[in-house]
Amino acid sequence: xxxxxxxxxxxxxxxxxxxxxxxxxxxxxxxxxxxxxxxxxxxxxxxxxxxxxxxxxxxxxxxxxxxxxxxxxxxxxxx
Numbered sequence: 001x002x003x004x005x006x007x008x009x010x011x012x013x014x015x016x017x018x019x020x021x022x023x024x025x026x027x028x029x030x031x032x033x034x035x036x037x038x039x040x041x042x043x044x045x046x047x048x049x050x051x052x053x054x055x056x057x058x059x060x061x062x063x064x065x066x067x068x069x070x071x072x073x074x075x076x077x078x079x
Contacts, residue, residue: 003036009026009029013025013029
């Protein structure tokens, strides 16, 4: 939650306390994130290599809207 959605640690702590009655320190949240990062580092490299070799990468450009429109370099790919 803190990485993908950029939710601050204090809000994550509140969530765990309110929903599950689990008190988590900032250090615990940091360690959880670091362990996940370290565990996925090898997969990250494998995925990047596989995507680089792929003829087609399935993705979307919704985050690339500029004034509600796709930039020209994106719209030509979509045609």
